[in-house]
Amino acid sequence: MTLSEQTQQGLSTPADQSTATQTEVVNFYSFTLPDLEAFLKKYGKEKFRAQQIFKWVYEQRVTDFDQMLNLSKDLRSELKNLITFKLPPVLKHLISVDGTQKFLFDVRDGNSIEAVVIPSDDRLTLCVSSEIGCNMACQFCFTGKQKLKRRLTADEIVGQFMVVQDSLDKEGKGRKLSNIVFMGMGEPLDNSDNVFKAIEVIHSPWGVNLSKKKITVSTSGLIPEMYKVAEAKVRLAVSLNGWSDEVRSQVMPINKKYPLKDLLDECRRYYRATGEKITMEYVLLKGVTDQIDHARALVKLLRDVPCKINIIPFNEHPGSGFERPSDETVQAFHQETMKLGAQVLLRRTMGRDIFAACGQLTTKNVERPETMDISNSKIGGTNVRSFSRG
Structure with missing residues (x-):
């Protein structure tokens, strides 16, 4: 037979x-x-x-x-x-003035997701999505405005990587994706089975063959699933965004269920299991998380957690209710955390003009402009290349 x-x-x-x-x-x-x-x-x-x-x-x-x-x-x-060997079709491909590329993928039944290629001097990073929508409802994130519609399958996650790499290959410039971060649409640990299955394919020598040190899983703090990041031996990023339970619960409802003490305890367990520092992602919201005393409270909170702090100025999207701090406020916050001895990086905003920056991703069916005027920002310019497909 x-x-x-x-x-x-x-x-x-x-x-x-x-x-x-x-x-x-x-x-x-x-x-x-x-x-x-x-x-x-x-x-x-x-x-x-x-x-x-x-x-x-x-x-x-x-x-x-x-x-x-x-x-x-x-x-x-x-x-x-x-x-x-079906791969998710590309509905639209946008290229930012800074070289960031955003792919809008068709994932069946009228649903779509976005993935982003972020260039830098020494790496080419793909930010992939794990869900259509998200149940975490983080107030500063555009994806969080959508309720979860569906969790992506492992082939839809791997497919994002394959389509983007195939697209780069067609450019003929020899560029290869060097890193992958699960920081796109959705909470990765709310879809852990498919996310870690996709990671196995992406890491395997018989698959994509990407080092586990080049793979990062970000979470809003879904504590019961965080041990899987350590088991997979990939890097952990935590969306922190608050120096106290009161502030964090205001912008991240998950904190009401899994408060900071428990979250940081789990981060310490991850470090003991892997020896890898955690990346703490901290979004600066004007008047909410961006003041000097907030910087001091943040460093104090993390003083005994082996981590590095990634400062991210808020990226605008419709109906957020938050504002982006001034460049001067961002620099002052950054300098204060460094002065206090924290290992901290001020993340360069990439792809903001095409709504491809942190917190701006969503589906094609949600009201959002395709591009944004950032001519008064450090990035400069508004020339955006756009390609629609199929």
Whole structure:
């Protein structure tokens, strides 16, 4: 009996395909290497074939079974009926004046997500989304204005990476994504099964082969799931944004359930397990989190937490109710934290003119301008290149 005949008779496919119909094919990008080995072995095929296929797809970017010549002709014919290489289509591609690129992806049923490529001198970082919408409702985040519609599947997460890298390859400049951060739409740890499955593919030598030191998972503080970041041995970033429970609960409702003491205790546990410092992301909101006494309280709060502080000036979006502090206020906050001995980085705002900066991502169906005039900012200019597809 062939693989396709057995599948049509209702024999199971990998666990994450439990919602698939009997005639539905499996998306290759949902497979880890052990998944594909088990899939093939179940039907009497050699496990090593999985490594061959992974090499074709991730190393050589061949997704046509007819071109995988070290597979038998019969196996190639059977697999074509069982496995698809579908990637999320790009609806729009915007390029900022600072080189940041934003991709709007179609993820079925009228839903869309955004992912962002952030260039710097020594790296090219992809910020991926993990959900359509978000249940965390952080007040400074545009994604948080949307209720969660759906958690992305592992293939939709891996697919963002593959589409963007393919796009870079087509430029012919030899640029490769060097880092990936789970800081786009959604709370990654609210979709931990699919996020860490995608990380396994992205890290695996048979997959994308990206070092775990180049992978960062950001969380708003979903404490029961944070141990998984340590288990995966990837970097942890925490969206902190408050020096007290009162302030943090005001801007991040999750703090009412998981207060600062518990969150920081979990951060210490992560450090003990990994030896890696945590990145504390701190958004400066005018009059709310940006004053000198706030800087002092923040450094005091984190004095015994092995971390570095990432200062992020608020990025505007419609209906936020918050304002971006002046450049002078931002610099004063930065200087005060450094003077107090904190390891701190003032994050350069990237992609703000195309709503691609931290806290600005959303779906195509939410009212938001496509571009913003930032001619009076340090970034300067408003020339935005836009590409619509399909």
